[in-house]
Amino acid sequence: xxxxxGDADPSRLLVGFARTLRRTGWxxxxxRVQAMTAGxxxxxxxxxGAVYWAGRLTLCxxxxxxxxxxxxxxxxxxxxxxxxxxSWTAAAVRVSLPTIDGGLAPAADPHxxxxxxxxxxxxxxxxxxxxxxxxVAALSTAERMQVRQLLTLLAPDTAPRRSxxxxxxxxxxxxxxxxxxxxxxxxxxxxxxxxxxxxxxxRRLVLLLDVSGSMTPYADSLLRFGHAAVRRRPSSTEVFTxxxxxxxxxPELRHRDPxxxxxxxxxxxxxxxxxxxxxxxxRAFLLRWGQRGVARGAVVVVCSDGWERGDPxxxxxxxxxxxxxxxxxVWVNPHRGKAGYEPLAAGMAAALPYxxxxxxxxxxxxxxDLVKVISRA
Numbered sequence: 287x288x289x290x291x292g293d294a295d296p297s298r299l300l301v302g303f304a305r306t307l308r309r310t311g312w313x314x315x316x317x318r319v320q321a322m323t324a325g326x327x328x329x330x331x332x333x334x335g336a337v338y339w340a341g342r343l344t345l346c347x348x349x350x351x352x353x354x355x356x357x358x359x360x361x362x363x364x365x366x367x368x369x370x371x372x373s374w375t376a377a378a379v380r381v382s383l384p385t386i387d388g389g390l391a392p393a394a395d396p397h398x399x400x401x402x403x404x405x406x407x408x409x410x411x412x413x414x415x416x417x418x419x420x421x422v423a424a425l426s427t428a429e430r431m432q433v434r435q436l437l438t439l440l441a442p443d444t445a446p447r448r449s450x451x452x453x454x455x456x457x458x459x460x461x462x463x464x465x466x467x468x469x470x471x472x473x474x475x476x477x478x479x480x481x482x483x484x485x486x487x488x489r490r491l492v493l494l495l496d497v498s499g500s501m502t503p504y505a506d507s508l509l510r511f512g513h514a515a516v517r518r519r520p521s522s523t524e525v526f527t528x529x530x531x532x533x534x535x536x537p538e539l540r541h542r543d544p545x546x547x548x549x550x551x552x553x554x555x556x557x558x559x560x561x562x563x564x565x566x567x568x569r570a571f572l573l574r575w576g577q578r579g580v581a582r583g584a585v586v587v588v589c590s591d592g593w594e595r596g597d598p599x600x601x602x603x604x605x606x607x608x609x610x611x612x613x614x615x616v617w618v619n620p621h622r623g624k625a626g627y628e629p630l631a632a633g634m635a636a637a638l639p640y641x642x643x644x645x646x647x648x649x650x651x652x653x654x655d656l657v658k659v660i661s662r663a
Contacts, residue, residue: 300326300337303362307345309418311441311657312354318344334363353542354439361435418651421624423503433650434510438544442515442657444522444585446486458483489585489613491515491523491660494571496590497555498529498562504620504647505559506548508589511653513539513547524580528567528590529557532574562593564633565600572604576611585663586612587656589647591619592634602636609640614663618656622646 300323308314325340338359346355417425417433425433454464464480493512497505512525516539527533538550552558575581586608594601609615617637621627623646629635638644643659646652 297323300341303337303341303358304345306362306436307358307439309654311443311654312345312358312439313347314345357435357438361432418654419649421620421648422507422650423620423648433507434544436650437507437510437653438514440511440514440653440657441518442491442511442523442660443518444489444491444660444663447489447583449485449487451485452482453485455481455483457481488519488522489583489663490580491519492581492584492586492612493523493525494568494586494588494590495525495527496529496562496564496588497527497558497560498590498593499559500562500591500593501589501620502559504589507653508618508647509535509539509548509551510544511656513541513544516540517542524575526571526575527551527555527557528564528571528588529555530561530563530567531557532567532570533557534575562590562595564590564592564594565604568601568604568608572607572611576608581608581611583613585614585616585660587616587618587660588637589618590633591621592617592629592631592637594631594633594636598632598636601633602640605637605640609642614642615640616643616645616656616659616663617641618645618647620646620648623648623652 301319304314304319304322321344322340325344326336329336329340341359342352342355346352417429417436420429420433422430422433452458452461454461458481461480461482464482465476465478468478468480469476493515495505495508495512497509501508509527512535515523516525516536520540523536524534525536525539527535533555535551535554538554539547541547541550572581605615619629619634622644629638629644642663645656645659647656
């Protein structure tokens with residue numbers, strides 16, 4: 287049976303795994319963590335198979351959580367394949383250990399060491415905690431793959447708002463029509479007053495992602511963030527790319543597989559890694575989409591470094607219009623989280639007076655903070 291190494295504390299690994307899931311927005315409550323540890327013990331101790339299946343049975347709430355759980359398990363424990371199929375068992379596990387430079391090195395094979403116990407391999411937590419605060423532009427290929435897996439776990443979700451539609455309720459205003467119908471069905475004898483109240487529905491989320499040349503190191507992570515947002519709320523999330531042109535990529539990001547979604551979005555974006563015309567693209571968004579209802583009362587997130595050619599006043603004018611349409615206007619700048627940064631770019635300086643939030647977006651931890659900002663809006 288595949289087991290954890292003796293120098294690795296299984297309880298610390300389990301708690302660390304649960305803490306990592308909680309930071310990405312997963313509802314991992316203390317009772318679920320206790321159930322997972324009890325499940326590990328019930329399945330025969332701290333074996334790889336026991337940890338995987340105990341976590342899957344106790345932390346997943348439905349079928350939609352299975353793919354996210356597999357990605358989280360692979361990212362945290364460092365699976366060689368990058369994903370774990372549903373038929374995965376302890377006997378089929380091949381685990382990797384993080385190397386000094388952040389890559390993944392194959393775990394030692396017990397058959398190569400005659401003195402090693404039979405069937406025992408080492409399993410250690412990956413550098414997921416350290417990678418959370420690393421600038422995605424400075425990651426190695428292996429580290430970037432791990433961050434991509436963790437990005438799929440993000441769950442951007444806006445706070446609910448009161449809808450104009452109403453639903454039956456035990457409390458609230460009297461529903462005259464339903465009360466009359468109920469009375470007629472009982473031969474005109476009034477028995478009770480039917481009531482109703484307004485429904486709650488999630489506020490619309492609109493992402494405007496800069497894919498110009500200056501945003502090349504961060505465009506992939508931002509598009510993956512957009513994919514996670516669309517997967518979370520497909521009917522109330524819109525994603526556009528801005529550069530020299532405005533492109534709606536919401537349909538492409540509805541693919542379940544992140545890689546397929548990113549490839550489809552890349553084919554749909556004609557100005558990938560091109561120039562920047564923020565004022566023109568925002569004007570196009572407002573004329574075609576924003577004023578027609580997409581941005582009205584929505585949480586609008588602009589992800590850009592603020593580089594704008596020419597006079598910044600047109601950009602300020604468009605942001606003024608957008609801020610009056612949107613419920614909250616959030617600007618994400620990857621350079622915001624770097625030491626010594628000041629918004630000296632003309633476009634960024636012109637945008638600041640119209641923003642409700644100005645946050646960083648250079649790392650996984652910064653994007654997790656963005657999820658919290660969106661949920662509070």
